Amino acid sequence: MKLELGNIFVKDVRFGDQTEVREGTVYVNKAELLQVIADERLKCRDIHIVKPGQSVRLCPVKDVLEPRVKVEGPGSVFPGFSGDVTMVGEGRTHVLKGMTVITVGNIVGFQEGIIDMTGPGAEYTPFSQTINLVLDLEKTTGIKQHEHEEAVRMAGLKAARYAAEAARKADPDEILTFETKPVPRQHEEFPDLPKVAYVYMLQTQGLLHDTYLYGVDVKRILPTFLFPTEVMDGAIVSGNCVSACDKNTTYHHLNSPVIYDLYDRHGKDLNFIGVVVTNENVTLAEKERSSNFCAKLVQSLGVDGVIITEEGFGNPDTDLIMNCKKIEQLGIKTVLITDEYAGQDGASQSLADSDPLADAVVSAGNANMLITLPAMEKVIGFDEAANIIAGGFANSLKEDGSVEVELQSIIGATNELGFNPMGAVGK
Secondary structure, three states: OEEEEEEEEOOEEEEOOOOEEEOOEEEEOHHHHHHHOOOOOEEEEEEEEEOOOOOEEEEEEEEEEOOEEEEEOOOOOOOOOOOOOOOOOOEEEEEEEOEEEEEEEOOOOOOOEEEEOOOHHHHHOHHHOOEEEEEEEEEOOOOOHHHHHHHHHHHHHHHHHHHHHHHOOOOOOEEEEEEOOOHHHHHHHOOOOOEEEEEEEEOOOOOOOOEEEOOEEHHHOOOEEEOHHHHHOOOEEEOOOOOHHHOOOHHHHHOOHHHHHHHHHEOOOEEEEEEEEEEOOOOHHHHHHHHHHHHHHHHHOOOOEEEEEOOOOOHHHHHHHHHHHHHHOOOOEEEEEEEEOOOOOOOOOOOOOOOOOOOOEEEEEEOOOEEEEOOOOEEEEOHHHHHOOOOOOOOOEOOOOOEEEEHHHEOOOOOOOOOOOOOOOOO
């Protein structure tokens, strides 16, 4: 598959009478957008535009999305959520680069997070550096948690698609081209380079721990091969409420640094064969089944090595190590990317599972590290959620508006795709 990404670099976002891109500024018709996201299960308290450096706190954050629109080729971005399940990953997609859509509101699953646009917390999240169109959403009385999650997820997807339409006729500032051929042809293209695949573990551990592939809850799949360009076109959508620091938001999936970096090195010092997506399971039998199929699929690709990333911690560590061990036993080298939960003093065991074969591990940092976030001039959402979200505790929110939490509470702080400047070095 061959995909062109036409990036439109967003210099500013403003409200206007018409939704359009003009000279690097995205104008959004607020009234029209409110109609697009209308849902009887939600009340939209307001829509905000939030920019880097502003004294603003978003809490609790559910998801972050990047506006993308398919302008040539089959399907539509985020397939499976508009009735269109056509395969994506080909043609041209336009991207509003530097802009996001963020959903914020009352708590869904106790594992949403915080984004500070300035101060020490801003250093730990990439979304302090983007211009954010923020939907402040409150659930109506009587809806269940899974309905609440779905309503918020769909509001974000609708808003991202609406904003992205402004990019359809815009002239991109740059066009990037990515291509992965069918496996036999990919092998032939660079026969002398090491062949590498990416094992992409997706969070699927029960209610409110959902990720979607072409609109299907990944709990329901066995490991599946994807062309990397399908991921860039929105084939994977976040629907989960897991610890904010290592949640892969939909934005993270669209911009996976593992995929981008493997493409960057493709044809130079490695041959990037493709992506295997797999799930993270609850029971031992499910874990054994998925890891068996994952190892078999990786073996069938004829690769020399794989990168494996996980999403979450604790229980998923077992899936991570099972995948690693079984793939290594087939003679295929593995590199793991994870974060650590080593306690606030850094002295505890970092992962819930381990194996001697897991001897090449990249750490994205210790999520238990404490941080104090100073008061902001403006809070969008409900900052009292800091007392109950993962990484927070009773009285995390102080009387002066400051917040004391673990990094676990900050969106993207220890992201396990490596989408951050954090890391750790073993001694």
